[in-house]
Amino acid sequence: MAPSRAMRSLLAMPPTLRHLLLRQTILSPAIAQRRLATTTTQQTTPEPASSHPKTPPRTSRSKPNRAPTERPDSPVKAPPCLSFLPTPSNNPEQTAIPAKPPFRDTLWAANKLFTEQPPQFLYSAPRFRLVQENTRIPEVCIIGRSNVGKSTLINALVGKSTRLAGRSHPALARRLNAAATSSKAGCTKTLNMYGVGTVKREVLQAALQERAEANKKLGSLTRSERREAAKQPREKLPWHALVLVDMPGYGFGSLGEWGVEVNKYLNNRAMLKGAVVLIDAVAGVKEDDRAVLRMLRDANVRTTVMLTKGDKLEYSHEAMDAALVKTWETLRKIEGQGQTWKEGEGWDNEIWVTGAGDERRSGGLGVDGARFAICKMVGLLPDRRIEVPGPEAEVVKKVEPPKIVPFEELLWASSVKTPETKGRRREVNSGF
Ligand SMILES: Nc1nc2c(ncn2[C@@H]2O[C@H](COP(=O)(O)OP(=O)(O)OP(=O)(O)O)[C@@H](O)[C@H]2O)c(=O)[nH]1
Numbered sequence: 001m002a003p004s005r006a007m008r009s010l011l012a013m014p015p016t017l018r019h020l021l022l023r024q025t026i027l028s029p030a031i032a033q034r035r036l037a038t039t040t041t042q043q044t045t046p047e048p049a050s051s052h053p054k055t056p057p058r059t060s061r062s063k064p065n066r067a068p069t070e071r072p073d074s075p076v077k078a079p080p081c082l083s084f085l086p087t088p089s090n091n092p093e094q095t096a097i098p099a100k101p102p103f104r105d106t107l108w109a110a111n112k113l114f115t116e117q118p119p120q121f122l123y124s125a126p127r128f129r130l131v132q133e134n135t136r137i138p139e140v141c142i143i144g145r146s147n148v149g150k151s152t153l154i155n156a157l158v159g160k161s162t163r164l165a166g167r168s169h170p171a172l173a174r175r176l177n178a179a180a181t182s183s184k185a186g187c188t189k190t191l192n193m194y195g196v197g198t199v200k201r202e203v204l205q206a207a208l209q210e211r212a213e214a215n216k217k218l219g220s221l222t223r224s225e226r227r228e229a230a231k232q233p234r235e236k237l238p239w240h241a242l243v244l245v246d247m248p249g250y251g252f253g254s255l256g257e258w259g260v261e262v263n264k265y266l267n268n269r270a271m272l273k274g275a276v277v278l279i280d281a282v283a284g285v286k287e288d289d290r291a292v293l294r295m296l297r298d299a300n301v302r303t304t305v306m307l308t309k310g311d312k313l314e315y316s317h318e319a320m321d322a323a324l325v326k327t328w329e330t331l332r333k334i335e336g337q338g339q340t341w342k343e344g345e346g347w348d349n350e351i352w353v354t355g356a357g358d359e360r361r362s363g364g365l366g367v368d369g370a371r372f373a374i375c376k377m378v379g380l381l382p383d384r385r386i387e388v389p390g391p392e393a394e395v396v397k398k399v400e401p402p403k404i405v406p407f408e409e410l411l412w413a414s415s416v417k418t419p420e421t422k423g424r425r426r427e428v429n430s431g432f
């Protein structure tokens with residue numbers, strides 16, 4: 001007789017595990033029956049008088065009835081992105097108007113770019129001459145006064161939680177591929193580079209091809225020439241979509257030569273695609289900020305302004321209005337003295353508000369918007385909120401309305417074989 005299915009699986013098992021299957025298939029019905037019998041007798045026998053009446057029997061599903069309590073550190077409700085636009089410059093009553101948020105899929109794409117891959121700390125450069133060559137990856141520098149929250153924003157942008165990333169020891173923070181932050185001004189003293197996202201395939205391919213050609217050339221050199229060539233620093237292969245540069249802060253606690261080195265960087269870095277200027281939402285625009293905006297104007301670097309510590313003002317539009325209006329005023333004044341650095345071209349008039357260091361909620365508030373603003377400035381993502389009526393709109397308007405053809409006419413037309421339709425039919429048939 002052929003063994004049953006259960007027996008076959010039992011024989012297929014290692015001998016040491018067979019008892020488990022036995023218990024499951026053969027013994028369990030017997031055990032279950034015995035348990036059922038004991039529970040029914042327990043239910044029928046009355047409880048002894050001495051036992052405590054007391055808490056209702058707890059079934060596995062029932063939970064104690066507790067009133068929902070508010071955690072003291074429950075997250076504040078704040079938008080993932082928040083930005084403001086100014087009223088036109090000729091309007092005497094300047095106020096900040098909340099801007100339309102970016103589309104969800106655009107925000108998703110920006111978030112993906114920043115957080116899909118873990119960020120990488122690339123290197124630190126105390127001087128501009130020590131900055132490594134980069135001819136392929138776009139760079140964005142985060143610039144602002146000491147303690148404004150530059151390093152904190154970088155950590156939030158790359159998806160490092162404030163608690164994880166909040167290390168004031170630079171070596172430890174770098175080991176975590178994060179930026180060191182501190183409540184003391186002057187924490188960041190060098191230009192720190194962080195690689196974000198994944199490089200485009202064609203960029204990497206081009207770099208690999210160039211390297212292969214350079215290696216080929218090396219092969220034809222004499223030994224001494226090769227030794228000389230080896231001394232020249234080679235550009236590293238690109239791995240990231242974007243490089244974020246954490247700048248040392250200016251103002252209180254900053255280095256004396258800050259202006260000199262940063263000026264060299266702003267004027268000579270070919271792959272610098274833009275600067276994010278951080279301004280403290282509580283303190284507002286200071287004289288140092290004006291000086292930096294002038295430097296950016298003179299170097300003709302695309303600029304996006306962000307207000308940090310927006311959580312301290314509870315993201316209130318009214319509370320931030322003064323700081324926002326002052327920022328636009330400053331930008332327009334500075335722009336007036338330049339040639340090319342203009343509103344909408346040199347600097348973006350949309351000001352973004354962030355609260356990356358808000359300890360009540362990890363992940364950072366307004367950070368999604370900041371990610372999108374950077375992608376937009378660099379040209380990695382389009383701003384689809386602006387609907388420009390292009391030439392296609394004109395074409396659509398000019399198209400004549402379709403003619404209504406009677407059914408009989410249609411039938412007649414399909415039965416007539418014009419030279420054109422004949423040819424087309426033959427063509428189609430020949431294709432099969
Ligand atoms: N509440 C709040 N605190 C913040 C925010 N951003 C930064 N901070 C705090 O501000 C302090 C300074 O932050 P950092 O990121 O070190 O500032 P920094 O601009 O890099 O400073 P330097 O490196 O000295 O130039 C830290 O204690 C942060 O926790 C924010 O958006 N909200």
Ligand SMILES: [Mg+2]
Nearest residue numbers: 150151187188
């Ligand atoms: Mg810093």
